[in-house]
Amino acid sequence: MLIRGETVAEGGLVRNRNSTTDENASRPPNPIDQRKSPKLENAVTIAVSPELFHMEEEQQIYENQGMENYFRFHRERMTEHWSPGPAFSFVKAMEAVNVRLRELYPDSEELFDVVLMTSNHHQLPTDTKLYLSADETKVREVLENGIAAATMFAPERMTEVSETELRVAFDGDAVLFSDESERFFKANGLDMFEEREQGLANLPMDTGPLTGFLEALVKLQKKFYAKDQRMDCPIRTYLVTARSGGAGTRALNTLRGWGLDTDGAHFLAGAKKGPFLELIQPHIFFDDQKRHVDSALELGLVACHVPIA
Numbered sequence: 001m002l003i004r005g006e007t008v009a010e011g012g013l014v015r016n017r018n019s020t021t022d023e024n025a026s027r028p029p030n031p032i033d034q035r036k037s038p039k040l041e042n043a044v045t046i047a048v049s050p051e052l053f054h055m056e057e058e059q060q061i062y063e064n065q066g067m068e069n070y071f072r073f074h075r076e077r078m079t080e081h082w083s084p085g086p087a088f089s090f091v092k093a094m095e096a097v098n099v100r101l102r103e104l105y106p107d108s109e110e111l112f113d114v115v116l117m118t119s120n121h122h123q124l125p126t127d128t129k130l131y132l133s134a135d136e137t138k139v140r141e142v143l144e145n146g147i148a149a150a151t152m153f154a155p156e157r158m159t160e161v162s163e164t165e166l167r168v169a170f171d172g173d174a175v176l177f178s179d180e181s182e183r184f185f186k187a188n189g190l191d192m193f194e195e196r197e198q199g200l201a202n203l204p205m206d207t208g209p210l211t212g213f214l215e216a217l218v219k220l221q222k223k224f225y226a227k228d229q230r231m232d233c234p235i236r237t238y239l240v241t242a243r244s245g246g247a248g249t250r251a252l253n254t255l256r257g258w259g260l261d262t263d264g265a266h267f268l269a270g271a272k273k274g275p276f277l278e279l280i281q282p283h284i285f286f287d288d289q290k291r292h293v294d295s296a297l298e299l300g301l302v303a304c305h306v307p308i309a
């Protein structure tokens with residue numbers, strides 16, 4: 001069960017970062033001020049906006065009635081459980097991974113550390129690997145400061161996903177990779193894109209906005225592999241790209257060059273991604289194209305838009 005509170009007791013996953021003060025509220029919007037986390041120095045920090053847990057009531061109180069009322073409300077409701085929002089199953093799966101990591105490495109702080117950002121996204125903890133919000137403006141500001149970020153959307157009715165294994169699916173171009181090839185595709189069409197990408201198969205692409213998050217996942221996966229638990233690793237990653245197999249070689253070569261193989265790599269040649277993602281059942285899926293995000297949402301999957309265009 002997730003724990004709610006200003007500071008979570010040792011062993012808990014979610015920390016509520018109530019660092020917003022009057023002084024902070026008047027800070028200029030940029031640059032993003034990454035403060036050092038008080039705990040878990042080597043953690044994979046995921047900063048999540050509270051509305052993704054369906055905490056709109058708290059948010060409204062903070063914005064309309066001020067900080068004192070917000071904290072009073074918060075104290076009074078400390079013991080109540082949350083009703084799940086779109087980030088809930090993702091966080092729950094990270095918690096399951098943490099349980100396994102603690103069993104294998106009791107003294108290690110290399111764990112997922114989920115920090116609730118109560119409205120102020122300008123103070124992300126140091127080394128935030130991913131920021132999630134429902135507010136695209138905030139997401140864009142965070143992305144512009146070189147931090148992985150995405151706008152999370154909730155499907156009308158969420159499909160069930162694993163509670164013991166974390167599954168993360170990524171688009172390739174403009175998500176794991178730079179948007180260079182995507183821009184060429186938009187300017188020149190599919191045929192020229194395919195021809196170009198096959199010609200450049202051995203030339204690695206540049207990193208994209210979410211490369212660092214995949215890197216963090218792979219690092220945690222390797223901790224399981226080191227304990228001979230490759231087959232039983234509770235983290236699974238997937239590349240789900242609209243590229244065809246021919247153009248996909250460059251994507252695979254790029255990932256391998258970085259030492260970041262995914263557990264699955266799927267080349268859909270422009271087909272709708274939703275039906276394929278339904279087979280994977282990811283807790284979270286990232287794409288820079290809204291039509292692919294919508295396609296996943298239609299099938300009850302939580303999907304995130306990476307607004308880099």
Ligand SMILES: [Mg+2]
Binds near residue numbers: 171287288289
């Ligand atoms: Mg893309």
